[in-house]
Amino acid sequence: MQKLLVMAIMLVLATPGCLDSFRESLVSCDNINGGCRYEILRGNEYSRLHIEVNYVTGNSPDSDALNLLKQRIKEVTDKSTVTVSQSSFGSTDNSYTLEEILALESSERTEFKSGNTFVVHILYLNGEYSDNNQALGIAYSGTSFVLFKEKIEDAAFLLISSKDIEKAVIVHxxxxxxxxxxxxxxxxxxxxDPDHPHHSNNEESVMYWAIESQDIANQLDGEPPNNFDSYDLDDLSLMKQGKL
Ligand SMILES: [Zn+2]
Known part of the structure; x- marks a missing residue:
């Protein structure tokens, strides 16, 4: 670590013209939601993807939802291998602020990108998000998102199971x-969708805003979509090719 820092300082001193791009590489994509899209999509820098799941006891992920996520990752990225690990932890809380979510990730997460493996982290919490009790999930950093398992269970309705909703939310x-x-x-x-930034205006896309809302039942006619639509897929393909 020390050695790396010294080398880093020397590099900055030696090449002042490259300071900006050097700073950029020091600021990890992890800090910006969407910022790691190239690392996740492409296979050249990281050929493997690992998903670490930490869940509050009693709120474990549905295995079909995890399998679907793995399948979607294989479909849209150039990763050769996608693996999953999961472990549980106890919590006495039932309403989480973003700060608490970040603190939980930092106390529970054990895996980070290294070698040829990129790591995505998923928290499965009980209870609800304190700033928006309609939220079923939130992507809050470049590599991490949280799902609210009890809210997903509460969102199930007549013909749509919580499993179908969880599959849609995890891909979303x-x-x-x-x-x-x-x-x-x-x-x-x-x-x-101009009314819901960073969401699709197509209710048949998994990126439709209502997928991550408890209001999903009122916003969708049938089973929630759990796949990207052709525009989403085209965006991802253009990103992989370096055209976006
Ligand atoms: Zn969303």
């Missing part, structure tokens, strides 16, 4: 890590 939040929609890039397609 992952989509935000990829920058969808128009987060850090500008799509050639007109598919961002």
């Amino acid at each position: 939040e992952f989509g935000h890590l990829l920058g969808l929609v128009n987060n850090g890039y500008q799509s050639p397609h007109d598919h961002e």
Whole structure:
């Protein structure tokens, strides 16, 4: 670490003209939602993707939802391998602020990008998000998102199971890590909902805003979509090619 720092300082001193790009590489993509889209989508820098899940006891992820997420990752990224690990922790809280969510990630998360493996972190919490009790999930950094398992269970209705909702929400939040929609890039397609920034205006896209809202039942006619639409997929493809 010490050695790296010394080298870093020397590099800054040696190449003042490159300071900006050097700073950029020091500021990790992890800090910006959508900021890690290239690292996640492409296979050249990180050929493998690992998903670490930490869940509050009793709020474990649905295995079909995790499998679907793995499938979607294989479909839209160039990763050769996608793996998952999960572990539980106790919590006495039932309403979480963003600060508390960040603190939980930092106390529970054990895996970070290293070598050829990029790591995405998912928190599964009980209770609700204190700033918006309608939230089923939130993507809050470049590599992390949270799902509110009890809220997802509460959002189930007549013919739509909580499992179907969880499958949609987990792919939706992952989509935000990829920058969808128009987060850090500008799509050639007109598919961002002006009333819900960074969401699709197509209710058949998993990036439709209501997917992550408890109001999902009132906003959708049938089963929630759990796949990207053609515009989402085109954006992702253009990003991978370096055209966006
Ligand atoms: Zn969203």
